[in-house]
Amino acid sequence: MIELHAVSRVFATGTEPVRAIDALSLRVDAGDGLVVRGPSGSGKSTLLHILGLMLHPTGGVMELDGERPWSRTPAWRAGVRRGRIGFVFQGGHLLPWLTLRDNVMLGGATADEAHELLDRVGLQTRCGHKPSQVSGGERQRAAVARALAGAPDVLLADEPTGTLDAENACAVLDLLEDARVGGAAVVLATHGAADPGGNWTSIKLDHGCIVTPLETQS
Amino acid sequence: MERLVQLVLGELRWRWGTAVVATGLVVVACVVVLFADAIARGAADATRRIQRDIGTNLVILPGDTDVTDWWLLRSTRGHLPQDAVDRLEQAGLAGRLIPVVRGSIEQGGGEFLLVGIGRERAGGRRGALAPSTSDSGAVIGSEVASLLELQSGSSMQLPGGAVEVHDVLLPQGSLDDISIFLPLEDVQRRLGLEGRLTQIDALECRCGPDIDDPLAWLQTEVGKVLPAAQVIRRQAPAEARRRQRALADAAASGAGPAAALVAMCIVAGLAWLNVRERRTECGVLRALGWTRTSVLVVLLGRWCMVGVAGAIIALGIAAAMLKGFSAVWWWALLAAPVAAVAVGAVPALVGASADPVEALRE
Numbered sequence: 001m002i003e004l005h006a007v008s009r010v011f012a013t014g015t016e017p018v019r020a021i022d023a024l025s026l027r028v029d030a031g032d033g034l035v036v037r038g039p040s041g042s043g044k045s046t047l048l049h050i051l052g053l054m055l056h057p058t059g060g061v062m063e064l065d066g067e068r069p070w071s072r073t074p075a076w077r078a079g080v081r082r083g084r085i086g087f088v089f090q091g092g093h094l095l096p097w098l099t100l101r102d103n104v105m106l107g108g109a110t111a112d113e114a115h116e117l118l119d120r121v122g123l124q125t126r127c128g129h130k131p132s133q134v135s136g137g138e139r140q141r142a143a144v145a146r147a148l149a150g151a152p153d154v155l156l157a158d159e160p161t162g163t164l165d166a167e168n169a170c171a172v173l174d175l176l177e178d179a180r181v182g183g184a185a186v187v188l189a190t191h192g193a194a195d196p197g198g199n200w201t202s203i204k205l206d207h208g209c210i211v212t213p214l215e216t217q218s
Numbered sequence: 219m220e221r222l223v224q225l226v227l228g229e230l231r232w233r234w235g236t237a238v239v240a241t242g243l244v245v246v247a248c249v250v251v252l253f254a255d256a257i258a259r260g261a262a263d264a265t266r267r268i269q270r271d272i273g274t275n276l277v278i279l280p281g282d283t284d285v286t287d288w289w290l291l292r293s294t295r296g297h298l299p300q301d302a303v304d305r306l307e308q309a310g311l312a313g314r315l316i317p318v319v320r321g322s323i324e325q326g327g328g329e330f331l332l333v334g335i336g337r338e339r340a341g342g343r344r345g346a347l348a349p350s351t352s353d354s355g356a357v358i359g360s361e362v363a364s365l366l367e368l369q370s371g372s373s374m375q376l377p378g379g380a381v382e383v384h385d386v387l388l389p390q391g392s393l394d395d396i397s398i399f400l401p402l403e404d405v406q407r408r409l410g411l412e413g414r415l416t417q418i419d420a421l422e423c424r425c426g427p428d429i430d431d432p433l434a435w436l437q438t439e440v441g442k443v444l445p446a447a448q449v450i451r452r453q454a455p456a457e458a459r460r461r462q463r464a465l466a467d468a469a470a471s472g473a474g475p476a477a478a479l480v481a482m483c484i485v486a487g488l489a490w491l492n493v494r495e496r497r498t499e500c501g502v503l504r505a506l507g508w509t510r511t512s513v514l515v516v517l518l519g520r521w522c523m524v525g526v527a528g529a530i531i532a533l534g535i536a537a538a539m540l541k542g543f544s545a546v547w548w549w550a551l552l553a554a555p556v557a558a559v560a561v562g563a564v565p566a567l568v569g570a571s572a573d574p575v576e577a578l579r580e
Contacts, residue, residue, distance in 0.1 A: 049575045054505055075509055082507025089578060093502045097232030098225070105221065107506055146506070 001185050002051055002154065003027045007060035009046050009208070020046040022208035023060065028187060030153065033180040033200035036189045043208040044189035048156045051187060052085055053077045082108055086147030086184075088176075090159035092139040094131040100142040101127040107149030117145040121175055137168025144175045155179050155186045161194045169194060226519035233492070237524060240488050244528025244558060245535070247481030248550045252536040254474035255546040261466045268462060275455040276312060276420040276436070278302075281446025288450075292331060292393055293322055297414040298444065305443045307339045311436065312420035315339040317402060320416045321409045323377055326366045330359075331397040332376065334405025336415075355384030359395040374398075378408035422456055432456070478557065486561040489521060493569035500569050501577025514570040521562035525555030 009021040020043045028034055028051075036044045049055035050062065053069050062070065069077055081087075086107070094103045100123060104114035118127050121141040123134075131139050140160055147155055157176055161169035173188075173196040180186040180200075188196060204212035230237040279288060280296030288294050303317045317336035322329055356376075358368060363386040368374055372383045381400065389395055406412050422432070433451045440449050493500075496517070503513050529551045536547065 045579075052505065055575050078504070078507050078509045080507075081505065085507070087505050089502070089505070093498060093578070095225075095228075095499055095502070097228040102224065102228070106503070 001027075001029045001032075001065060003061075003063045004050070004057075005061040005063075007050065007057045007062055009043075009050060009055060010058045020208050021050065021057070024205075024208065024210060025060075026203070026210075028154070028185045030183050030185055031180060032185045033177070033196060034185075034187045035194070035196065035200050035202040036187060036205060037191065037202060037212075038205035039191055042191075042205040044191070044205055045158055046208070047205065048087075048158050048187060048189050051154070052087055052156050053081055083150060084153045086149070086152035086155045086179075088140075088143050088147045088155070088157040088160045090162050092131070092143035094139055094142060094146070096131050099128050099130055100134065100138075100145075103131070103142060104146045104149055107146040109146075109149035113149065114145075117148055118142065120148070120178075121145045122171070135168075137164050137171065140164060140168065140172050141175065144172060148175075148179060151182075151184075153184060155184045157186070157188045159190055160188070161190065162192065173197070222515065222519060225516055226523055229496075229516075230520060230523060233495070236488055236492060237520075240485050240521075240524045240558075241528045241531070243481045243484050243488075244525055244554050245532045247478045248529050248532030248554050249535055250477035251474035251550055252532060252540065252547060254472075254477070255544060256536075256540045256542075258466070258471075259544065265462055265466045273455065274314065274316065274419040274421050275452040275459070276422050277450040277452075278306070278418040278420060278440060278444070279448045279450065280416070281444075281448060283448055285448065285450070291322065293320055294416050297411065297416060298418065298447065300413050300415055302415065302444050302447075303336070303339055303418060306418065306420070306440070309439070309443045311439050311443070312422065314419075314421040316419040317415050318417045318419055319402060319405050319409065319411050319414065321405075321411075323398075325375065328362075328365045329396075330362055331393060332405055332408065333397045333399050334402040334409075335399060336402035355382035357385045357387060357399040358383055359387050359397045360389040361395040362398055376408060422451070422459070482557055482561045485521070485524075485558060486565070489562040489565040492520065492562075493517065493565040496569060497572055497577040497580055500572055501574040501580075504574035505578065510570045514566055517566035517569055518559050518562055521558040521566075522555050525558030528558070529554035 004024055004026050006023040006025055007021060008019065008023055011018040011020055022043075024043075024047065026034070036047060038044050046055060050057055053064075056070055062068065064080065069080065094100070095106065098106070100118060101111065101114045104117055105111065109117060115124070115127060118124055121144055123138055123141055123145065126134055126138060126142075131142070134142070140163075144157075144160070147157070155176065160172050160176070164172065173194060176186050176188060177196045180196075186196075188194065188200075202212070203210050278298070279285070280294055280298050282296035283294040300317065303315050306312060306315055316338050319334040321332050323332045324330075356374065358374070363369060363383075366374060368383050368386070370383055370385055373380050374383055376398070387394060400408075406414065422436075433449065436451060437449045440447050500513050500517075503516070504510070532554070533547060533551060
């Protein structure tokens with residue numbers, strides 16, 4: 001589904017360019033779960049932004065179902081993000097003046113679909129609440145629901161459990177696992193020990209390179 | 219569309235402080251513009267009244283008039299045909315046209331002017347320029363009344379028969395003080411000048427080109443209608459009119475645009491602050507697949523709503539405090555949202571074009 005061939009991303013900041021991703025190759029298919037681990041600054045978020053078509057690689061080749069998205073128009077990539085890619089941000093990034101239902105609808109869901117998605121993440125009674133009226137764990141679950149709007153082929157989660165307690169972190173990881181089992185390719189970036197379980201592949205990044213060979217968790 | 223409106227209204231409610239300030243600024247700008255318009259219209263009316271009171275500043279005389287005699291005696295041996303007024307009115311060369319027949323008479327040992335004044339033409343609806351005459355008697359100047367010991371209701375002898383004094387004018391400090399005013403046809407009959415005029419008084423209009431020598435232009439143009447007619451233009455009242463109009467125009471044209479400009483600058487500043495506050499939101503929407511245009515519409519929707527709300531409130535205030543609608547009201551209703559969107563456009567474009575990755579990192 002998504003293939004990276006020796007992809008690099010260099011940020012030209014300051015006097016010395018920063019190589020956030022360095023000749024990284026990987027492949028993620030439907031139903032795959034990939035945990036990207038590494039310390040802060042290792043390139044996890046950059047990798048997710050590249051996979052989410054938000055950041056142009058400065059080297060290498062990226063393919064999405066055989067197409068090269070960076071040779072297409074911005075509107076085409078926006079359409080792919082809207083229709084095929086779901087994004088869960090660290091902290092949720094829900095719009096504070098919208099209810100949880102309306103936030104889920106921002107992802108492209110209808111009102112009924114938004115209700116159904118919030119039901120799936122256990123927030124059926126919180127549909128009309130604003131983000132400030134629910135807990136951090138509930139906000140993050142609502143963010144997962146928003147990412148699941150439109151049944152995306154790819155689900156990208158950037159530190160989705162970073163600010164959650166163990167119980168809420170577990171609930172969010174279960175949702176990601178459900179999405180993977182449902183057929184989505186799920187990529188989870190974390191600097192902690194988040195473990196979604198199941199048949200997930202794990203890689204460790206350091207300075208934009210994979211330093212730990214691919215392994216499959218049991 | 220419904221979702222867009224919901225998104226915009228939700229954001230306005232959330233950041234109600236800046237929304238109220240921005241709407242208030244639009245209201246103030248619109249109200250100042252509307253009040254400036256009302257003041258300008260009032261000033262224009264006042265200017266018209268003042269200029270009417272200054273009196274006419276053009277005199278059109280028969281071609282064979284000896285101008286020196288006319289200045290000395292205010293009478294001429296020559297005559298204009300009565301239809302000269304119609305021809306001048308059709309040519310549109312003057313703002314007001316007053317047909318006059320005038321002759322001097324001796325009465326009670328004194329010499330007076332017998333003046334017949336016809337119906338005012340070309341814009342005569344805004345109040346008479348000449349002393350009004352009455353079908354029921356003569357209107358006489360204060361010196362006439364004093365010398366002949368007359369008052370309202372008295373009977374006075376005139377060539378062609380006695381006439382009752384209808385009114386006595388207060389001292390005017392002009393030839394009016396030694397004049398006896400009667401309807402035009404009455405004086406024509408008494409002086410044996412039926413169908414003829416001795417002069418046409420007129421008010422210079424702003425219909426001519428902006429030239430250094432308006433008298434020469436008038437003389438030429440009047441000559442096309444009334445060959446050989448002479449034109450006397452009183453420079454002082456003409457210049458006083460021009461300066462008064464310029465003053466009224468300047469006062470009217472300054473306040474509204476100045477208020478609109480100040481409000482637009484402040485709203486533009488608020489728009490920049492708003493976009494800075496919303497960078498993360500823009501990044502989230504772009505990450506969720508919203509196009510740059512969609513994000514731009516969301517950002518501009520706020521300023522459109524602020525403009526519409528401000529204009530409606532301002533019109534409500536103006537309706538409560540001012541009399542009479544004018545076209546400016548509808549322009550304000552249209553211009554306020556357009557101006558608000560215009561000043562919000564650049565910040566919104568910058569916000570919508572921001573790199574979503576950088577915005578999310580903030």
